[in-house]
Amino acid sequence: MTLSAFQFSDDQAEAFDRVSTLLRHVGVNLEDGLTTPMSGSLSQVMALIGKAGSGKTLLLAELCKSLQAAGVEVVSGDYEGRRRKDRRTLAILAPTNKAASVLRQRGVPATTIHRILYTPVYDPEYERIADWLAGTGERPEVKDMPEEALDRAKRFYDQNASIPGALAAAGLRGSDFITGWKRREDPLDIGLVDESSMLDDRQFEDLKEIFPTLLLFGDPAQLAPVNQSGAMVFDALKGEQTVELSRVHRQDADNPILDLAHALADDSLDFDEFETMVQDAARRDDRVVFGQRVEVDLMARSPVLVWRNATRIRLINAFRRVYEAPDTALLPGEPLICDGIELPLKHRKKRIDLEARGLIKGAQVVYLGTGSRPGFSRLHVVGAEDPQVSAASIVKIEKPDEEEPFIPFAANMGAAFLHGAAVTVHKAQGSQWDTVQVFAPDLFAAARMGRVEAGQPLWKRLAYVAITRAQNRLIWVVRNRLSLPTQPLRVDDLKVAPAPLSLVAEDAEEP
Numbered sequence: 266m267t268l269s270a271f272q273f274s275d276d277q278a279e280a281f282d283r284v285s286t287l288l289r290h291v292g293v294n295l296e297d298g299l300t301t302p303m304s305g306s307l308s309q310v311m312a313l314i315g316k317a318g319s320g321k322t323l324l325l326a327e328l329c330k331s332l333q334a335a336g337v338e339v340v341s342g343d344y345e346g347r348r349r350k351d352r353r354t355l356a357i358l359a360p361t362n363k364a365a366s367v368l369r370q371r372g373v374p375a376t377t378i379h380r381i382l383y384t385p386v387y388d389p390e391y392e393r394i395a396d397w398l399a400g401t402g403e404r405p406e407v408k409d410m411p412e413e414a415l416d417r418a419k420r421f422y423d424q425n426a427s428i429p430g431a432l433a434a435a436g437l438r439g440s441d442f443i444t445g446w447k448r449r450e451d452p453l454d455i456g457l458v459d460e461s462s463m464l465d466d467r468q469f470e471d472l473k474e475i476f477p478t479l480l481l482f483g484d485p486a487q488l489a490p491v492n493q494s495g496a497m498v499f500d501a502l503k504g505e506q507t508v509e510l511s512r513v514h515r516q517d518a519d520n521p522i523l524d525l526a527h528a529l530a531d532d533s534l535d536f537d538e539f540e541t542m543v544q545d546a547a548r549r550d551d552r553v554v555f556g557q558r559v560e561v562d563l564m565a566r567s568p569v570l571v572w573r574n575a576t577r578i579r580l581i582n583a584f585r586r587v588y589e590a591p592d593t594a595l596l597p598g599e600p601l602i603c604d605g606i607e608l609p610l611k612h613r614k615k616r617i618d619l620e621a622r623g624l625i626k627g628a629q630v631v632y633l634g635t636g637s638r639p640g641f642s643r644l645h646v647v648g649a650e651d652p653q654v655s656a657a658s659i660v661k662i663e664k665p666d667e668e669e670p671f672i673p674f675a676a677n678m679g680a681a682f683l684h685g686a687a688v689t690v691h692k693a694q695g696s697q698w699d700t701v702q703v704f705a706p707d708l709f710a711a712a713r714m715g716r717v718e719a720g721q722p723l724w725k726r727l728a729y730v731a732i733t734r735a736q737n738r739l740i741w742v743v744r745n746r747l748s749l750p751t752q753p754l755r756v757d758d759l760k761v762a763p764a765p766l767s768l769v770a771e772d773a774e775e776p
Contacts, residue, residue: 273324273327274320276319276320276509276510276511277320277323277324277510279508280313280324280508280510281324281327281328283311283505283508284311284313284328284480284508287309287311287478288332288455288478290309291303291304291309291455291477291478292304292353293332293335293337293353293455294335295331295332295334295335298334298335298336299335299336300335300336300337300353302350302351302353303353303454303477308473308477308478309477309478309479310473310479310480310481310502310506311479311480311481311502311505311506311507311508312461312480312481312482312483312499312502312506312507312508313325313480313481313482313483313508313509313510314481314482314483314484314485314499314507314508314509314510315484315509315510315511316484316485316486316526316527316530317484317486317523317526317527317729317733318520318523318526318527319510319511320510321459321482321483321484321510322368322371322373322459322482324482324510325357325368325373325457325459325482326368326371326372326373328457328480329355329357329373329374329457332355332455333355336353337353337354337355337454337455338352338353338354338355339354339355339356339357339374340354340355340356340381340453341356341374341376341380341426341427341428353454353455354453354454354455355454355455355456355457356376356381356453356455356456356457356476357373357374357375357376357456357457357459358375358376358377358378358381358456358457358458358459358472359375359376359377359378359458359459359460359695360377360378360460360463360464360468360695361377361460361463361625361627361628361648361695361696362377362623362625362628362629362646362647362648362649363628363629363647363648363695363696363697364377364459364460364463364648364695364696365377365648366647366648366649367648367696367697368459369650374426375459376650377623377625378458378468378471378472379620379621379625380621381449381453381456381475382448382449382471382475383446383447383448383449383617383620383621384446384447384449385443385445385446385621386443386444386445386446386447387442387443387444388441388442388443388444390407390408391407391432391437391441391442392442393405393407394407394415394418394432394435394442395428395432395442398418398419398422398428398431399428410435410436414435414436415435417434417435417436418431418432418434418435419431420434421434427650429442429443429650429651430650430651445617445618446617446618446621447617448617449475452474452475452476452477453475453476454476454477454478455476455477455478455479455480456472456475456476456478456479456480457480457482458472458479458480458481458482459482460482460483460694460695461481461482461483461497461498461499462483462484462485462487462488462489462490462497462499462694463487463490463694463695464481464490464497464498465490465498466498469498481498481499483497483499484733485497485499485500486529486530486726486729486730487694487726487729487730488690488691488694488718488726488727488730489718489719496719520552521546521549521550521552521553521739522552522553522732522733522735522739523733524546525539525542525543525546525553525732525739526728526729526732526733528542529725529728529729534725535712536708536709536712536713536724539728540705540709540741540743543555543741547741551738552737552738552739553738553739553741554738554739554740554741555741555743556702556740556741556742556743556744557742557743557744557746558742558744558746558747558748559580559702559704559742559746559747559748560702560740560748561583561584561587561588561747561748561749561750562748562750562751562752563700563702563740564580564584564600564686564687564702565598565599565600565631565686565754565755566600566631566698567698567699567700567701567702568600568629568685568686568687568688568693569686569687569688569702569703569704569742570687570688570689570690570693570701570702570703570704570731570734571687571688571689571690571704571707572689572690572704572707572708572710572711572727573707573710574689575665576687576704576706576707577687577688577689578663578664578665579665580686580687580704580747581662581663581684581686581687582662582664582665583747584684584686584687584747585599585662585684585686587747587749587750588750588753588754591673592662592671592673593673594673595632595642595660595673596632596754597632597633597634597754597756598631598632598753598754598755598756599631599632599684599685599686599754600629600630600631600632600684600685600686601629601630601631601632601644601660601682601683601684601685602627602628602629602630602682602683602684602685602688602692603624603625603626603627603628603629603630603680603681603682604626604661604681604682604683605626605680605681606619606620606624606679606680606681607659607678607679607680607681608678608679609678619656619679619680622646622649622651622654622656623646623648623649623652623654624644624646624654624656624680627692628646628647628649629646629647629648629685629696630644630645630646630647630682630685631644631645631647631756631759632644632660633645633653633756633759636655636656636658637655639676640657640658640676640677640679641655641656641657641658641676642655642656642658642660643655644656644658645756645759652759656679656680657676657677657678657679657680658676658679658680658681658682659672659676659678659679659680659681659682660672660673660681660682661681661682661683662684663683663684670683687704690727690730690731693730693731693734694730696734697734697735697736698734698735698736699735699736699737699738700735700737700738700739700740701731701732701734701735701738701739701740702740702742703728703731703732703739703740703741703742704742705741705742705743706742706743706744706745707727708724708727708728708731709724711723711724711727712724
């Protein structure tokens with residue numbers, strides 16, 4: 266085995282060797298940097314699991330580099346290019362845009378599972394440009410497009426490897442070159458899936474149909490998907506199919522956030538003792554804060570993590586009150602969470618359009634303002650590579666002690682949203698934020714109830730997931746209080762993209 270410049274730990278090196286052996290059986294030799302055409306006769310799944318800080322993401326990144334060095338081409342959700350019989354491909358996937366963006370920030374060319382399940386259909390005229398940029402075609406001559414625009418597209422692609430971004434640099438809009446989206450019919454090759462603890466059984470089966478070789482990276486200490494009875498998809502894998510990373514690699518020396526997360530593995534630790542540990546850590550290190558109130562300024566970009574829905578709704582309404590948000594409208598800068606697509610079956614193509622642009626259930630969104638038509642919203646999809654979207658929207662503001670949510674405005678059909686100033690720990694899985702606020706009274710309630718999930722006290726699983734969402738700073742909020750904002754809600758910190766696609770016209774008929 267040829268290791269990269271980075272020196273693996275013993276357990277990482279063993280995991281790399283195990284993966285190398287699996288890949289050699291399917292025609293990809295990482296040691297020699299050689300590949301043979303995919304036979305299509307062998308299907309293999311392997312899970313690489315470990316707790317937070319065990320080096321899973323670093324191992325994924327190094328495997329990605331080694332595969333590319335061996336001649337395996339990365340397939341993105343943007344464009345695939347022409348198929349060749351001898352071509353070996355790789356896709357790096359995550360369940361959500363936010364999780365994929367965490368990988369991209371670390372140099373890993375990740376996309377979402379949904380963007381691999383559904384692929385864009387390009388206008389033939391502009392598909393020739395895409396083929397040229399991807400290196401599979403000659404430089405085209407395009408009517409009404411000057412040579413300087415093609416040069417701009419090429420420079421952008423050479424730096425960013427994004428077909429849509431390159432075409433945007435040439436002065437095109439998405440609606441110029443993408444005519445629709447279709448469900449993938451042909452299989453791919455090798456798939457690396459991060460945050461696989463979030464996968465449900467149906468997604469797992471979909472991925473196995475597409476990828477003959479599938480590598481899952483996940484944390485067994487996280488919360489299982491809802492309706493999965495506490496089980497994760499990799500729990501059913503046996504023997505050689507699972508590799509566990511046991512050593513914890515600190516992001517920084519003596520990282521207090523990871524120390525707290527791993528302390529939860531102590532069976533004898535109760536909630537009061539753990540909260541004392543948090544308070545002690547806060548005295549020693551400013552990366553941990555023992556907070557006496559929720560900091561409202563943070564909630565627009567980093568939601569408060571809670572267990573109970575009732576707590577979530579109360580915090581959302583408190584957030585809207587302190588910003589003096591009207592009942593009949595949203596303020597630009599308010600955070601939203603996509604709650605799914607509300608469309609009849611005959612509008613399947615429109616559903617694919619919305620989901621392919623990142624509006625999948627659980628997606629984090631910032632409201633930018635009203636759209637050009639009644640019921641439409643301009644939105645920023647957090648973590649998406651092309652984040653600016655205009656879409657028909659149904660926004661639901663839940664109220665305390667009321668069964669039905671208040672709807673300030675709505676299209677007849679389209680993307681449905683809940684407010685995102687506070688979210689449940691379950692919904693937060695797969696995401697990370699620089700600073701995370703955890704609402705400790707909710708976890709205390711879970712501890713007092715004595716609930717157990719997958720053999721572990723529920724409060725510990727909740728605390729572990731919530732704490733490990735923090736990249737640099739953890740605020741452990743111990744009182745039911747909310748600060749006043751120090752500035753108005755803002756949107757100027759969000760990257761402004763070219764004019765977005767307008768999706769799902771209310772009165773449009775299915776083509």
